[in-house]
Amino acid sequence: MPLPPDTGSLNVGSFWEESVGSIQEDPKLFGEAAFDFAIVGAGFTGLSAAIALTGAGASVCILEAGRVGWGASGRNGGFCCLGGSKLSDRQMVRRYGLDQARAYFDYQCEAIEAVSNRLESYQIEADRHSHGEIYLAHRPSDFAGFAEEARFLDDSYGIKARVLSPGDLRTEGIAGPEFHGGLHVPVGFALNPMKYVQGLARKARARGVRIYARSPATGIEPALDGAWSLKTPEGTVRAGKVILAGNAYAREDTPAWLKGRLFPVMSSILVTRPLTDAELSDQGWTSDLMASDTRTLLHYFRLLPDRRFLFGTRGGLFETQSSLSRMHAAARDDFDRMFPAWRGVETSHAWYGHVCLTRDLVPYVGPVPRMDGVFAAMAWHGSGIAMASLSGEKLAELALGRIGQDSLPQAITAPPRKFPLPALRGAYLQGAYWWYALQDR
Incomplete structure (x- = not known):
């Protein structure tokens, strides 16, 4: 950068x-x-x-x-959520042992609570919403593993996650042609960063x-x-x-x-204009939950309080104007495919930034x-x-x-x-x- x-x-x-x-x-x-x-x-x-x-x-x-x-x-993207590592929970257990994996999970929860407390004590109005985050299976095989993941979270960390079928997703206003079920983890919230x-x-x-x-x-x-x-x-x-x-x-x-020692990689975000009631209904997405899919090169997205839709992607290698234009165009193509009812909805803002990885x-x-x-x-x-x-x-x-x-x-x-x-x-x-x-x- x-x-x-x-x-x-x-x-x-x-x-x-x-x-x-x-x-x-x-x-x-x-x-x-x-x-x-x-x-x-x-x-x-x-x-x-x-x-x-x-x-x-x-x-x-x-x-x-x-x-x-x-x-x-x-x-x-404004996700105040679990994370900080690219290791899965099971990889964390294998590398550090269950006690240390729990210590890291507790640290993540403490961190989320710290932000919540600051918003209140510092009187910061940051458009907070969303009770936890939902992970959406982009393949049926990924959904098949959600029940076991929910049991692991309960047994290891005491977190009661919900497994949602495709029908449950539609009922809760989380519809899309590429979503084969979801895992709702009730930890974290969204805000305006x-x-x-x-x-x-x-x-x-x-x-x-x-x-x-x-x-x-x-x-x-x-x-x-x-x-x-x-x-x-x-x-x-x-x-x-x-x-x-x-x-x-x-x-x-x-x-x-x-x-x-650090590896900056690119992430891009687009935000639409505010969506109408009819547009939200046509797509079947009315939930304000933070969401991401199960891809390694994941997509992350959420409905903002003013009913704009935020959609983020990983990817992009070079910061030339032509490369950035291709990156934003690819993100829009993914958005149109995943939310086809909004194919004609205008993008009001598009930008990018760097995510920091370690070896x-x-x-x-x-x-x-x-x-x-x-x-x-x-x-x-x-x-x-x-x-x-x-x-x-x-x-x-x-x-x-x-x-x-x-x-x-x-x-x-x-x-x-x-x-x-x-x-x-x-x-x-x-x-x-x-x-x-x-x-x-």
Whole structure:
């Protein structure tokens, strides 16, 4: 992802930007400044960490390449849900054992509850809706496994999931020609992510956090007194400790430790104009549940409170205009096929962003090796609203010395390994997309 332009608009064309109206522009950093903590990235992770740190009396600044919500925190689909890893529940059990798999699941639930509590206590109106999420089988064989999955969730985590037949789906207003049944997991909710992240920024500013927009961290070097020096194009910050919260929008050379450890992949979203009662009835979709299908290259979608329909896809390799146009056209083709009654409904907004993966397909929350006083939280694998929010708080507690990493689930405590031949990540992503598309048929 290139850095945002130094002049002109930072808008990415999302519906979320339009929904919040004007977005406060924080000042750029000029000259020298000193703080107890410097945070790189003004998204869910960085703002959550900043709020927690100021609650402990620390002085905090945030260096942001764009503006609040310019990265994934303002571009995502608004699913505050389970996730953070690309491992299935059973894969998590095989790798870490049942107790640690439960610890990770509990962490996800704690993260969702943390966002819910913030919306209430910070008085953020973020268009919350949806009781949980429904997974829709795009093949009959996928539906056949839902009953066992429901038993596993109940036996392992105490979650009472519902299995819905195709007839049940139609009754509940979740109709489509490619849906062969569903699994409703009653955990999580949907929201407007831009309203949420801007609400966090208002809280941070009120706590005294200095947010510097259009001020990318271009270098992090040790200072003579044991502190850290962070350079921006027109300024420098000296800080006792540093938190890296850029996720898929981080520069790989800031610090050099990041190089080759993260894998940003593209996700695109379209939003329709508001749908009429007749159009909703014709398609048979009236539910406000968050939904996704069972493809590896999944689709995710939901009906918004104003009756627009949001539809997201994975895929896309290059950020040229022609490649982006093809990606958005492919997403629209998928939408028309999956929701044929809306084939003629106009797309009012279309945009894209980056999802952050690691080699081990799990997030990381902890110290940066061999950089004393530098900490990182990253790699939410496409489900970052809840996980980033809680992990930002946990990272602040780690940096303050209030907790140790042993208080976190084992799955998120191992520093991400480098990808093999990282310069070729784009090439083998293309191969993976071809293979996943074949498997998804």
